[in-house]
Amino acid sequence: MPKAKESKSTVKLNEPQYYFNRELSWLEFNNRVLHEALDSRTLLLERLKFAAIFSSNLDEFFMVRVSGLKEQVEAEVSQLTPDGRTPQEQLDAIERLLRPQVVQQHRHFEQELRSKLSSVGVYLLKDTDLNQEQRVYLERYFEKHIFPILTPLAVDPGHPFPHMSNLSLNLGVVVKNPKTGEENFARVKVPDIVPRFITFPQELQCHNEHPTVWTGVPLEQVIACHIQSLFPGMEIQESCVFRVTRDADFPVQEDEAEDLLLAIQHEISKRYFKGSAVRLEIQASGCTFVRKTLMQGLKLAESDVYDIEGLLNLKDLMFFMSLPLPDQKDSPWTPVVPPRLRQVHELSKDKDLLEIANGENLFLAIQQGDLLVHHPYESFSESVELFITKAATDPKVLAIKMTLYRTSGDSPIVKALIAAAENKKQVAVLVELKARFDEENNISWARQLEDAGVHVVYGLVGLKTHTKTTLVVRKEGDDIRRYVHIGTGNYNSKTAKLYTDLGLFSCREDLGADLTDLFNYLTGYSLQHSYRKLLVSPVNMRDRMVSFIRREIDHCQNGHPGRIIAKMNSLVDPQMIATLYEASQAGVQIDLIIRGICCLRPGVKGVSENIRVISIVGRYLEHSRIFYFHNNGQEEIYIGSADWMPRNLDRRVEAVVPIEDANLVKQLKNILDIMLADNRQAWELQPDGQYLQRRPGAEETEQSAQKILMEMALQHSL
Structure with a gap:
């Protein structure tokens, strides 16, 4: 936590200590998503869903954000972030923060969620769990549906290291020639045209003589069990599952492209194969030979390798949301007609x-x-x-x-x-x-x-x-x-x-x-x-938003109350943050509802002690943007497409519109008040960067903003 400042005159609002890192703040958001998978109050299949979302989010984070940082390191970019970090320092911090989260996610699935699935009749079986009839079925299934489409690729002087597509699931196999004693590496891609989870037919659905809702196995497990059939005459030494993530963020030189559509089509084709590898996920039981070969072939360092306990690619857990277990997932919601x-x-x-x-x-x-x-x-x-x-x-x-x-x-x-x-x-x-x-x-x-x-x-x-x-x-x-x-x-x-x-x-x-x-x-x-009413980026939105904040400062300096409530996805822009700090120093009371990235450090004495930040992570992804300014009683409230990020204010066309109907202003203020009172899905950002989940006090009732808004919508529809 930064040293508290005593007065505005001693504070330099551009100092790194007053800003959180963008990438680390995003990881904190994704950790809040993971918490929904860990929270026993969340219904079981919803917990699997949140685990899947956590993994899917991480894929994009590596494809775009980590890959970008790696490119900066390679280009020897020396510019520091507002929080004072170099690209390499950011990569190091990401690794330190992320590894424990990944371990926690996979361990929780293997040690808790698997058993909870079993308790409701859902069995994702390991090879040691199979009975003889199930083994026979899988052998026939493999021969008929899987074996014909598999292509083992050897790696040796005559066979170059194979190019592996982005986010593909693969088996790394070490084979030994019994005649020469030579060991070689081979890669077998797990086909994505076959379902990831193989469902047993109805007559094989029971497990330990108990009826089940669903029984099945992962596809890669079936391939691993029958891997010998791909290498006849060779001895299988070891095999393990791995997954590659590649740089999928491509630049398009728009000013040089005669046809933007064709230029983007050309770059898209590179996304799945051409981008450099940025992450390797590999079964923790993977052998040294496979690991070393992959790191060399993919040009990855040890810091790029994530050892995974159990099942890889947990975003495929979304499959289980389709199971007929209504008591284990949120009740269906039918939106009402206004x-x-x-x-x-x-x-x-x-x-x-x-x-x-x-x-x-x-x-x-x-x-x-x-x-x-x-x-x-x-x-x-x-x-x-x-x-x-x-x-x-x-x-x-x-x-x-x-x-x-x-x-x-x-x-x-x-x-x-x-x-x-x-x-x-x-x-x-x-x-x-x-x-x-x-x-x-x-x-x-x-x-x-x-x-x-x-x-x-x-x-x-x-x-x-x-x-x-x-x-x-x-x-x-x-x-x-x-x-x-x-x-x-x-x-x-x-x-x-x-x-x-x-x-x-x-x-x-x-x-x-x-x-x-x-x-x-x-x-x-x-x-x-x-424009007459609209705030439009990159034309006038930044200046107008800054002027609204400064207007609240002026009201406070003239002895009137100042109040700002802003709800958005992300708050990153240093100028907007510094202006909010100035408003806090002037006495403006500021509540921020920021779902994801927040680079502002709240609660710092002399800087941001009048700023509170919450994040709501629940059934629905909070995506609406609302901006409220008290304006000495002449309230103004806006909605629109823009967050307070440099890209939204400077590099995108965005529109924000004032809401002038008094009833609609009241409706939006009510939404904000409900959000600020949430003590079920709300997390409060602390000065040290940690988020603490709100819990109802002894005399309080649980209030979920999203649940309350659903109930209100039903009431209004009557």
């Missing part, structure tokens, strides 16, 4: 009513006043998707413009946009090709949209378009009216069921004019530098 849209929803069910009536009622509902929707508590399909699908068929709609950052694989929204173009409407869509790990999906949609006659723009050079905005232009009588949707989350029906997000529907003229200007900026050569 009350004002309920009439439109009922009309949509009546096939005898014309589509035009549905569309008319939807737009009339928005004309009644600004409408706020909160997902997944309220239905995405019966609000956002309905808005776009009805616009596509409404004869009064002249044009639809929207941004697509990430969307689902079977997107009803994309289908609606295609239908709109076929209905002779002007449709313009910005598809962000640089949305990491969604590039292929977005390229596919972009081509389909272009084929249908939609005007497709691929984004701005040097900027990612991350804003979540839709503009619908409608002719009503002799007038043109513009309808807008501005949200915090992607236009993705699948993640809308898993992420908490907010969206504003409005037909206010100033917002319609702002979005018109924004889309002209995105699709043409507009140099728009001012």
Whole structure:
């Protein structure tokens, strides 16, 4: 913990001691995810889900963040982070913090979760657990379904070290030639076209004469048990399972690319095979020969190798969420239809009513006043998707413009946009090709949209378009009216069921004019530098947000209370953090609800003692961004797509919108208050960087913000 400062005059707010490291803060977030897998209060299958998410998160962390640090080390980058670390110092700190977490995760699965699965009739069997009938079945299964697609690859002077695809599961095998006594290494890839967990047929489902819900074995275990059949005449000395993670973050020289789409397609092809290896996970029982061969072939150091007890690649535990064990997972949630849209929803069910009536009622509902929707508590399909699908068929709609950052694989929204173009409407869509790990999906949609006659723009050079905005232009009588949707989350029906997000529907003229200007900026050569209501990155958002914080400082210095509440995914930007420190020093009371990375150090005397930081990790991924400023009683509150990170404020196109309807302001303040009162899934950040989980006191009842918001949504739907 840094030494406390006595007064503002002695404090230099850019000193490293006042900042947490970005990468280590993210690891602390992922550790909170892991805690949900460890917490006995979490239902069993949900614990497996959180263990899977922890592993999936780590994969991306190594593919992007660790690989980036390694590249900096190789390039001899000397610039320090705000917390004063070199790239190598960050890598060293990551390893020290992460290794115990990985050990804890795998040990917990092997020693506790496996047995708990057995107690509810789910048996993931080891080879020593199998009876004779099960062994015979697996032998036949191997011969029929697995053996024909396996390809053993030898490594010797005549066979170069094989290239192993990113995140692939493999067996490393040491074989001995009985004639020469020579030992060699061979690699066998575990095929990903075969299910990871092999389910026994119904007649073999019982275990120790007890009926089961599910009984099966991991695929790699079956291959290992029959590995001799791949090397006839050779002696198998040892074999072990391993997994390789590669650099999957690729740079695209946009200013040099004649065709951005083709350039990104070319780089995507490198992701699975060409990126340098950054991590090797290997069974702890793996032999020295395999380990040494892999480290040499992959050019990895000991610090890059993670020894795993038991099952590798625990993100595949998500498979068990499909089992028929309703008592062991969260009850299904059906999002409610927002009350004002309920009439439109009922009309949509009546096939005898014309589509035009549905569309008319939807737009009339928005004309009644600004409408706020909160997902997944309220239905995405019966609000956002309905808005776009009805616009596509409404004869009064002249044009639809929207941004697509990430969307689902079977997107009803994309289908609606295609239908709109076929209905002779002007449709313009910005598809962000640089949305990491969604590039292929977005390229596919972009081509389909272009084929249908939609005007497709691929984004701005040097900027990612991350804003979540839709503009619908409608002719009503002799007038043109513009309808807008501005949200915090992607236009993705699948993640809308898993992420908490907010969206504003409005037909206010100033917002319609702002979005018109924004889309002209995105699709043409507009140099728009001012907006009526919107805060837009990289144009004016940073300066405006700083000015709002400084306004709270001014109120405090003039003897009035200052108050800020900000909810976002990540807080990284040094300027925003330093400005918050200044506000704390002036007496502004600040509550931050930061799900993931937080580089601000709260509770430091003379610097941040008026700042509190909580993180909520629960059933849904907290994704909404809300910014509240007391403003001496003239409250202002905003929602939008941007976190306070350099990339969001400087290198992305983002939009944040003010909420001006008094009832909606009250609704958002209530959401923030519920979040701040959470004592079930909330963690509080301490000055030393540790997070302490809140627990109800002796006289308190347990309050889960997400549970309360679900209950409120049900009440409002009655």
